Amino acid sequence: MKKILLVNPWIYDFAAYDLWLKPWGFLKISSILKKAGFNVYYVDTLDRHHPLIKEKIKDRSDGTGKYLIEEIKQPDVFKNIPRKYKRYGLPIKYFKKALPPEDIDFILVSSSMTYWYQGVFQAIKTLKRVYQGVPVILGGTYASLCYNHAVEESGADYVVKNKELYKLSLILGKECDFSFSNILNELIDYECYHNPAYTVLRISLGCPFNCLYCAQKLLGPGFMLKEKKSALKEIKLLYQKGIRNFAFYDDALLFNQDYISWYLEAIVKEVGQDMNFYTPNGLHAKFLSREIAKLMKKVNFVNPILSLETVNKGKEKLWHQKVTGEQLQKAISNLKEAGYKKGEYSVYLMLGAPGSNIEEVKEGVDFVHSLGGKISLSEFSPIPGTKMAENFNGIDEEPLLQNNSFFPSFALSEWKDIRSVKEKAVCLNASLRQK
Numbered sequence: 001m002k003k004i005l006l007v008n009p010w011i012y013d014f015a016a017y018d019l020w021l022k023p024w025g026f027l028k029i030s031s032i033l034k035k036a037g038f039n040v041y042y043v044d045t046l047d048r049h050h051p052l053i054k055e056k057i058k059d060r061s062d063g064t065g066k067y068l069i070e071e072i073k074q075p076d077v078f079k080n081i082p083r084k085y086k087r088y089g090l091p092i093k094y095f096k097k098a099l100p101p102e103d104i105d106f107i108l109v110s111s112s113m114t115y116w117y118q119g120v121f122q123a124i125k126t127l128k129r130v131y132q133g134v135p136v137i138l139g140g141t142y143a144s145l146c147y148n149h150a151v152e153e154s155g156a157d158y159v160v161k162n163k164e165l166y167k168l169s170l171i172l173g174k175e176c177d178f179s180f181s182n183i184l185n186e187l188i189d190y191e192c193y194h195n196p197a198y199t200v201l202r203i204s205l206g207c208p209f210n211c212l213y214c215a216q217k218l219l220g221p222g223f224m225l226k227e228k229k230s231a232l233k234e235i236k237l238l239y240q241k242g243i244r245n246f247a248f249y250d251d252a253l254l255f256n257q258d259y260i261s262w263y264l265e266a267i268v269k270e271v272g273q274d275m276n277f278y279t280p281n282g283l284h285a286k287f288l289s290r291e292i293a294k295l296m297k298k299v300n301f302v303n304p305i306l307s308l309e310t311v312n313k314g315k316e317k318l319w320h321q322k323v324t325g326e327q328l329q330k331a332i333s334n335l336k337e338a339g340y341k342k343g344e345y346s347v348y349l350m351l352g353a354p355g356s357n358i359e360e361v362k363e364g365v366d367f368v369h370s371l372g373g374k375i376s377l378s379e380f381s382p383i384p385g386t387k388m389a390e391n392f393n394g395i396d397e398e399p400l401l402q403n404n405s406f407f408p409s410f411a412l413s414e415w416k417d418i419r420s421v422k423e424k425a426v427c428l429n430a431s432l433r434q435k
Helices: 024-035 092-098 114-130 141-145 147-153 166-172 180-185 228-240 257-270 290-299 313-319 325-338 358-370 412-434
Strands: 003-008 011-013 039-044 069-071 086-088 106-109 136-138 199-201 245-248 276-278 305-309 346-351 374-379
Touching: 003 024, 003 114, 011 114, 024 039, 024 180, 092 114, 106 114, 114 136, 114 141, 114 147, 141 147, 199 228, 228 257, 257 290, 290 325, 305 325, 346 358, 346 412, 358 374, 358 412, 374 412
Parallel strands: 003 039, 003 106, 106 136, 199 245, 245 276, 305 346, 346 374
Antiparallel strands: 011 086, 069 086
């Protein structure tokens, strides 16, 4: 039986917080490998409750919380940013202790945000020293969107894109079904986490929209739904493990209204009503009907987040065509009718997108507040391969330039206004809580 080590690496950034951050696809691959007969070991450097961590770790009621941090040398490209640069996650000394002492045949390393690649490189460098001669295979978001950079710089023996996972079978020497359909329907492998405070879910993959700022089409399939039997089985098993906080990773959770209605009704009837659901990716307001809003309230969607991005009607059509201000108003009206009060739902607005200006953002902040929603400013970062990133030079050669800390579409003279609008959003959100 061949032995495979799976490693989820650190975050290197100015700021990071565990907002239901788990490598969903990697955990599905773990299940597929186990079914194929591999002996799988798993080390997640971002597991805040890893048994080796002796420091006291606090969770919020939703299962989220702070990572352990270590301040590290700031890359030269960030020398003009007056902020501390850090490594988030398991200290390296603990990471080395967490590695299995046995002989390993293959090592798989995941990757997430493109500008977190330094954590990937550190993991590969450390693994190469411990397991000399063992092939290292790199996959995930960074590996897919910055493929050439990963091949040339990462130190991995193989780099596999999301859409070419069939190559993984060839490397491992064993036929495995790494199709998107099978990954979606396979049960998530959560055995490696000890008393997890939350889990992540998907009942669909892909998205029917083509937003100019989104890389989903570069990373995954066209829109597909999970088989109903698999969807219900998975959440039942996770519930039986004692998990009560669930975060949806779907890009278009509400798109198929019949399916989501069935799913939420099935949870009420066959699973339980003492659960909490979260939507960090944002919901499409145009699909949030009165009936679905009532079901969301019934199963306890906490602070449902809707996506608006901009109040500029021209940019609505140019950027995404997925929602209008009027559709947002209707969706929020449905949430209120279902029992949600002001301040119990949020709306994403984009900050720093090409062609936008601070006045539009301010207008959006006032609009969302007028609807009783909490304002969530989503800072733009250019993603290679997307339409919105076409005019950003150098981001392919240096993925660190994709970090949203740069505010690439605002002039330095506007940073004061940026801070001002952020502070205003915080104050308006606080005023909703007081009411």
